[in-house]
Amino acid sequence: MEVTARAPGKIILAGEHAVVHGSTAVAASIDLYTYVHLSFPADSDNDDKLKLHLKDIDLEFSWPIGRVKEALSKLGSQIPSSPASCSPEAIKFIAALVEEQNIPEAKIALASGVSAFLWLYASIQGYKPGKVVITSELPLGSGLGSSAALCVSLSAALLALTGSVNLDCYHQGWLMFGENELELVNKWAFEGEKIIHGRPSGIDNTVSTYGNMIKFRSGELTRLKSNMPLKMLITNTKVGRNTKALVSGVSERTVRHPIAMSAVFKAVDSISNEVAAIIQSPAHDDSTASEKEDKLGELMEMNQGLLQCMGVSHASIETVLRTTLKYKLATKLTGAGGGGCVLTLIPTLQSETVVDKVTAELEACGFQCLIAGIGGKGLQVSFNSSS
Ligand SMILES: Nc1ncnc2c1ncn2[C@@H]1O[C@H](COP(=O)(O)OP(=O)(O)OP(=O)(O)O)[C@@H](O)[C@H]1O
Ligand SMILES: C[C@@](O)(CCO)CC(=O)[O-]
Ligand SMILES: [Mg+2]
Known part of the structure; x- marks a missing residue:
């Protein structure tokens, strides 16, 4: 068997x-x-x-x-x-x-x-x-x-x-x-x-x-029933890290600053609920589809700011953020952070040339880029x- x-x-x-x-x-x-x-x-x-x-x-x-x-x-x-x-x-x-x-x-x-x-x-x-x-x-x-x-x-x-x-x-x-x-x-x-x-x-x-x-x-x-085609560029910074250590680092920060951290967690809760609502809401035409993408990108940037507040960003992640920002693309870390992988939202109408350029620039920093089916x-x- x-x-x-x-x-x-x-x-x-x-x-x-x-x-x-x-x-x-x-x-x-x-x-x-x-x-x-x-x-x-x-x-x-x-x-x-x-x-x-x-x-x-x-x-x-x-x-x-x-x-x-x-x-x-x-x-x-x-x-x-x-x-x-x-x-x-x-x-x-x-x-x-x-x-x-x-x-x-x-x-x-x-x-x-x-x-x-x-x-x-x-x-x-x-x-x-x-x-x-x-x-x-x-x-x-x-x-x-x-x-x-x-x-x-x-x-x-x-x-x-x-x-x-x-x-x-x-x-x-x-x-x-x-x-x-x-x-x-x-x-x-x-x-x-x-x-x-x-x-x-x-x-x-x-x-x-x-x-x-x-x-x-x-x-x-x-x-969730998605009503939104999602394309994400995944950049692996190749900086090794360990989820266990990062999760316990956030818990230690929470013990030191319980009130501030509880406000951070509450803000993240609102962001996630808004992300879920956007993904599930129908888009009636190209303009509402692109408005949804703009909102999603903004929420990803806000979430990234709060992850930095929790102490789980990393210099390599900040490099990805700076690079994609030059092309007006929104980016956040994914998973435990501290290195690892970063997500960049690729709007559906984004030209391939921009995606190629940002990918080339990220790979020149030693990172590895991929687009996965979601x-x-x-x-x-x-x-x-x-x-
Ligand atoms: N294919 C595998 N074979 C053996 N061990 C594995 C395998 N995949 C994962 N592991 C174990 O899981 C550990 C990685 O887990 P960790 O939670 O730190 O990272 P991750 O799951 O890739 O990222 P995240 O939890 O942030 O999504 C490895 O060090 C190893 O111990
Ligand atoms: C960092 C974390 O939130 C996600 C890891 O992919 C840990 C967890 O939820 O178990
Ligand atoms: Mg894991």
Whole structure:
């Protein structure tokens, strides 16, 4: 038995960080995916290992399944249908299993992803030998939700082979889960995100699971029906950063300045609600379409100012802002900030020459630009071994 699951990355149009503190945020999936392939050895193989291959990072891990069982079974068994948090005690046992693998120092950021893998695997599949191969089209640790795409695709592949999922409809070899299964995957993915992020709001795993465009507040999801074609230039500053550290930095600032920060979060909440309303409102002609784009651009600039207030901008992000401003284009960071990726709104009537010029100028600074499709499908699985 084998399965492949894929889950998309995301952009946040408004509300990152503030969403951790109860504000509304708006996010959309993008057409870059993380793929997880899960297979079990045949009984005749006599293979008693749990193997993890991070293919594009060129790292392979292997644990005797008895070793995983010895480390984790003292904590009692998990029930696949009841997502549970990884306790601090379990984190310690898992950290020991990861340490045994001697991840090279330059790739040590992957340790939290491998820990999330071990927790999700043992919780959903128990102590069964198996092999997981992961590939990703997303840049890791860059604000495009690589951690959530990993946790969603992994939880889905693991749950798909428990034999208790309903498959909803057929789409070019990729199948979609039913509503109850999506909810279960999303809950497990959130538990994985907790291991990687510390204190996630849940927006990244939710948009990766459900796809399209969503409004999210305090764990509540509202699906948005976009009435606006959106084109965003995504610039990867290639400055490495870590979502966990940035999220805890904002929390520390909130402890130091509770009243000021609460006003900032309230302003972000209003911006996100306005962004959601603009995206959903119909445009009757070209002029209302361009008015909507102007408003959206202005709200993105306002949100960026407030993110700077929270302390999550970065010199590289400011360089992107200055560069795009020369072409009168609105820009904000996306995801946790501190480097990573930045969004620039490209108005539908914008000439290609301007897009080419701004891209060339950004790439001359050493950044990497891409235009991704926005608002596509969320999680999908395939039982076809060739996909
Ligand atoms: N394909 C993958 N394989 C292994 N680990 C991964 C993979 N994708 C993500 N991770 C784990 O997630 C970490 C990056 O997560 P982080 O939340 O910091 O960034 P992000 O999710 O890309 O951005 P953001 O949370 O701002 O959207 C990596 O360092 C690694 O531990
Ligand atoms: C920074 C943050 O708001 C978004 C990261 O993509 C963290 C979270 O919501 O979990
Ligand atoms: Mg993340």
